[in-house]
Amino acid sequence: MRKPLIVGNWKMYKTITEAVAYVDRIKAQLPPADQVEVELAVPTLFLQSLVERTRGTNLKIAAENCFYQDEGAFTGETSPVALRELGIKHVILGHSERRRLFYESDAVVNQKVHAALQAGICPLLCVDETMKRQVQGDRVQWVVSQVLTGLAGVTAAQLPRVTLAYEPSWAIGAGKAAATPSEANEGCYLIRQTLARLYGESAAARVRILYGGSVNQTNLPALLAQSDIDGVLIGRASLDPAVFLQMVAVAQQIMNGNDEGSSK
């Protein structure tokens, strides 16, 4: 069974003072990890402090990015080995903002996936979809090719350490409308089908696939009820601790419902 995973992605918001206050407010109020896993991806500056403050709780701190080399003359970059030493277990890679604003190619994202796995960190690989949703043929091509290139060379033994996220950029950010639950599920299903082609049906069925793009308290229940959506990657709505806590509580309720009959 795929346990729900709720990830808040703070992007480049908050100061360390705000970050500490947020984490101290929510860390003791989360459900147990065997019901729903909860992570916050935060700016690199806050990682050490927040990892220390959340030790022993069900709030895991993730990185928003890392570089594809362990060390070297790469000014401003973050080593995956250094992240691992801090106790970081997950890193977001290939977010559409990294692809669009920092020109990260599929090949670079793939290098980062390998570097993270090598360093002992689990990648959360984002699959973007820049095309308009009406262009179905292009949509399939975009999503499938990003999975194929992002995971090139990743072995079946490594796959269980990988999480994917379907994050259509047409649904991300202020002023955008989320994908409908069925559109979001189609994207996640497409990713799972591609994994099945690469690694077989049963391996693909065990991988968690998240949806991200304008997730909020209102659309969360319908998204989590979809067959191939195992959690969400939340941007803006994760910035308010009260809202984030409520969204985690919704995921927990749905999980309890699933115990009574869902096959996810």
Ligand SMILES: O=C[C@H](O)COP(=O)(O)O
């Ligand atoms: O990583 C999160 C996604 O970019 C979604 O952001 P958003 O919820 O603000 O649309």
